[in-house]
Amino acid sequence: MPRNYKPDPRGKQYRKYDETTIKKALEEFKTTPNISISAIAKKYNINKSVLYRHNRKTMKKQGGQNALDDDTKRHIIQY
Incomplete structure (x- = not known):
């Protein structure tokens, strides 16, 4: 039986x-x-x-660091 x-x-x-209200303030x-x-928080x-x-939740990218940069990825995909 699980504990409550x-x-x-x-x-x-x-x-x-x-x-x-939070969404309206962020918009x-x-x-x-x-x-x-700070000004919006007071308002x-x-x-x-x-x-x-x-705000950080909406801006944050999911996942960790990439092993390759974007230029290297494009180069590998192209060739």
């Missing part, structure tokens, strides 16, 4: 942010030039570290 997880009641309770950050994440009342983390 119960979080520690003394542990830190993180605030739950609405996904639509504004991407479309508006010369505005910082939407979201912690800037949350916005930064969600």
Whole structure:
């Protein structure tokens, strides 16, 4: 029988942010030039570290380092 997880009641309770609000804030950050994440975080009342983390998720490429650079790959494929 699997154990049912119960979080520690003394542990830190993180605030739950609405996904639509986070997406709206990130869209504004991407479309508006010369505005910082801090300014948008104040506007939407979201912690800037949350916005930064969600922004990194969208920018991050999946996987590890490539063994070959792009020029070498193209050269091998061509020949």
